[in-house]
Amino acid sequence: MSENIHDVIVIGAGPAGYIAAIRAAQLGFKVAVVEKWLSPAGTPALGGTCLNVGCIPSKALLASSEAYEHASHLDAHGIEVKGVSLNLAKMIARKDGIVSKMTKGIEFLFRKNKITWLKGHGRFVGQADGLYRIMVSGAQGESEAQARQVIIATGSKARHLPGLPVDNHRVCDNEGALSFDAVPARLGVIGAGVIGLELGSVWRRLGASVTVLEALPGFLGACDEAVSKEAWKIFTRQGLAIHLGVKLGEVSVGDAGVRVPYTDAQGVAQVLEVDRLIVSVGRVPNTENLGLENIGLETDARGFIEVDDHCRTRLPGVFAIGDVVRGPMLAHKGEDEGVMVAELIAGQQPHIDYNCIPWVIYTSPEIAWVGRTEQQLTAEGRAFKAGQFPFAANGRALGMDAAEGFVKVLADAATDEVLGVHIIGTGASDLIAEAAVAMEFRASAEDIARVCHPHPSLSEVMREAALATDRRALNM
Numbered sequence: 492m493s494e495n496i497h498d499v500i501v502i503g504a505g506p507a508g509y510i511a512a513i514r515a516a517q518l519g520f521k522v523a524v525v526e527k528w529l530s531p532a533g534t535p536a537l538g539g540t541c542l543n544v545g546c547i548p549s550k551a552l553l554a555s556s557e558a559y560e561h562a563s564h565l566d567a568h569g570i571e572v573k574g575v576s577l578n579l580a581k582m583i584a585r586k587d588g589i590v591s592k593m594t595k596g597i598e599f600l601f602r603k604n605k606i607t608w609l610k611g612h613g614r615f616v617g618q619a620d621g622l623y624r625i626m627v628s629g630a631q632g633e634s635e636a637q638a639r640q641v642i643i644a645t646g647s648k649a650r651h652l653p654g655l656p657v658d659n660h661r662v663c664d665n666e667g668a669l670s671f672d673a674v675p676a677r678l679g680v681i682g683a684g685v686i687g688l689e690l691g692s693v694w695r696r697l698g699a700s701v702t703v704l705e706a707l708p709g710f711l712g713a714c715d716e717a718v719s720k721e722a723w724k725i726f727t728r729q730g731l732a733i734h735l736g737v738k739l740g741e742v743s744v745g746d747a748g749v750r751v752p753y754t755d756a757q758g759v760a761q762v763l764e765v766d767r768l769i770v771s772v773g774r775v776p777n778t779e780n781l782g783l784e785n786i787g788l789e790t791d792a793r794g795f796i797e798v799d800d801h802c803r804t805r806l807p808g809v810f811a812i813g814d815v816v817r818g819p820m821l822a823h824k825g826e827d828e829g830v831m832v833a834e835l836i837a838g839q840q841p842h843i844d845y846n847c848i849p850w851v852i853y854t855s856p857e858i859a860w861v862g863r864t865e866q867q868l869t870a871e872g873r874a875f876k877a878g879q880f881p882f883a884a885n886g887r888a889l890g891m892d893a894a895e896g897f898v899k900v901l902a903d904a905a906t907d908e909v910l911g912v913h914i915i916g917t918g919a920s921d922l923i924a925e926a927a928v929a930m931e932f933r934a935s936a937e938d939i940a941r942v943c944h945p946h947p948s949l950s951e952v953m954r955e956a957a958l959a960t961d962r963r964a965l966n967m
């Protein structure tokens with residue numbers, strides 16, 4: 492086989508693309524990955540949004556800022572800490588170090604699996620004899636690579652608001668908001684979604700006065716209502732000022748800061764003056780300059796590549812996975828699609844149950860869920876029973892001073908099958924995995940309740956909530 496002909500070419504090395512490449516290589520294919528990302532130092536980097544400016548750096552800062560906040564609030568444990576101070580440069584450097592370690596880890600995995608990294612921007616230039624032709628433009632100039640199977644995993648970028656340019660100094664998207672050089676005294680956040688709440692929490696814990704402006708009248712509409720109500724109580728008590736149902740006016744940026752005029756939910760004109768503004772109003776797929784027109788592939792009206800349940804586009808041998816296709820923009824969803832597509836190419840019959848993909852919001856306490864919410868089940872007319880158990884009645888949670896929140900289990904009224912699990916509480920990101928496994932195996936609430944859970948542990952709250960669906964929680 493000629494040097495530039497591969498069995499599989501993956502465009503994009505975020506979590507969807509790099510996992511697809513590794514699985515394809517494990518299955519014996521000759522794999523190349525086209526990736527153009529440059530680190531702030533200008534060095535080519537693997538890992539995409541997730542590793543460079545998404546999941547990994549945000550969770551590092553969430554952990555650091557939580558440790559900083561906790562350090563001043565250990566009185567309940569009988570620990571008196573005085574003189575806690577912040578070294579932001581060191582905190583940011585720690586985060587950058589983790590990013591660098593992780594991205595280098597993928598380079599190692601590529602070498603281990605003999606995956607070729609084609610550094611630069613990839614673009615379809617045509618198709619000949621069943622081979623898709625991709626032009627790679629990078630620092631070394633242009634070169635063409637070809638493959639019979641191509642996986643598009645080009646991911647997404649922050650959506651910006653019309654007339655509000657992001658300079659990542661005063662007005663930031665996720666990239667700037669992960670690397671402030673000083674804690675802003677007054678921080679504005681547009682959008683009370685996942686990024687707004689996570690990064691708003693980071694900077695609030697580090698000392699900023701944070702105001703979040705959200706267009707929708709409801710808070711965390713994707714969550715079960717019991718969870719979003721509890722989250723509202725906790726986050727506003729922590730000091731996040733969240734205004735719902737706002738309509739933004741024309742934002743202006745000056746030397747002194749950012750002026751954000753808006754109309755509040757009551758229709759009253761207001762002005763928010765801040766030192767820095769984070770714009771976190773969703774993400775858009777990366778499909779521009781990909782040469783899709785050269786192979787006759789179109790996107791939908793919102794720019795996503797259309798695929799079926801198995802991530803096949805309408806062209807034979809062309810797949811698309813991750814943020815660039817429908818479904819939640821989550822790293823683990825993209826990873827699972829990467830594995831699925833590699834196995835499909837190998838002739839296997841994998842599938843994904845999209846109903847069993849867990850969601851996590853890494854606030855404090857964390858929020859996590861899988862499956863249907865109570866509101867969805869009601870709208871679908873499905874008869875269900877609900878069981879809820881608070882962390883406040885769990886000895887481990889009390890010992891950890893983490894008694895906020897609850898686990899809520901929703902099960903079919905007739906069959907007892909678990910239909911959804913909703914958690915707000917410490918450790919929710921790990922606890923939700925049990926619920927995802929249960930739902931993948933179509934377990935009943937009784938199944939969860941009959942499994943022996945370690946004592947004392949937060950996982951006992953899951954068991955008690957499962958028991959509570961039949962009103963037989965033991966410790967309440």
Ligand code: FAD
Nearest residue numbers: 503505506507539540541545546613646813814820821822
């Ligand atoms: P991406 O990670 O966006 O990667 C796409 C890659 O393709 C990029 O490296 C890009 O350079 C490359 N590329 C694009 N076009 C081309 C081209 N033409 N040629 C060559 N290369 C190209 N998700 C979670 O599940 N958990 C979290 O905790 C979480 N936290 C997040 C925090 C933040 C601040 C943000 C912004 C996102 C977060 N996400 C989280 C979402 C997660 O990052 C994305 O869902 C995930 O990165 C999508 O993976 P992907 O591989 O589809 O795309």
Ligand code: NAI
Nearest residue numbers: 682683684685686687704705706771772773774820851852
């Ligand atoms: P989001 O979709 O979570 O939230 C955007 C919010 O902005 C919405 O509530 C929306 O109503 C609001 N909004 C939109 N336009 C507005 C306007 N003009 N004025 C005021 N509010 C407006 O998007 P976000 O937070 O940008 O995150 C993007 C995606 O990244 C998420 O949907 C998620 O898929 C992923 N992500 C996942 C994380 C996780 O898994 N923990 C963490 C961070 C991001």
